[in-house]
Amino acid sequence: MTDPITIRLSTAADRDRIAELAELDGHRAPSGQALLAEVDGRLWAAVGVADGTAVSDPFERTGDIVGLLELRAEQERERAYGRGPLLGRLMLVRQRAGVIA
Numbered sequence: 001m002t003d004p005i006t007i008r009l010s011t012a013a014d015r016d017r018i019a020e021l022a023e024l025d026g027h028r029a030p031s032g033q034a035l036l037a038e039v040d041g042r043l044w045a046a047v048g049v050a051d052g053t054a055v056s057d058p059f060e061r062t063g064d065i066v067g068l069l070e071l072r073a074e075q076e077r078e079r080a081y082g083r084g085p086l087l088g089r090l091m092l093v094r095q096r097a098g099v100i101a
Helices: 012-025 063-081 085-096
Strands: 005-009 034-039 042-048 054-056
Touching: 005 063, 012 034, 012 042, 012 054, 034 063, 042 063, 054 063
Parallel strands: none
Antiparallel strands: 005 034, 034 042, 042 054
């Protein structure tokens, strides 16, 4: 792929697009703010900053893009919570398991 990828934080205006992408991908949409990857104005992938939930366009090669968004989301969590990467991942696992809110 040679098209530029735009990575940005979501806004309230992106909710419908993220929900549509999640439906297309067959997974639940990320909750709260998400990191988005767009190519030519099309939403290819989204990863929740707080919950780490990822959705992507199943008709595009998005594996590397999702990995990049997941890494960036982890950095955002570390910045927000002031914790190191290992603790950030542990917090995410516990949150996904419903242990913490």
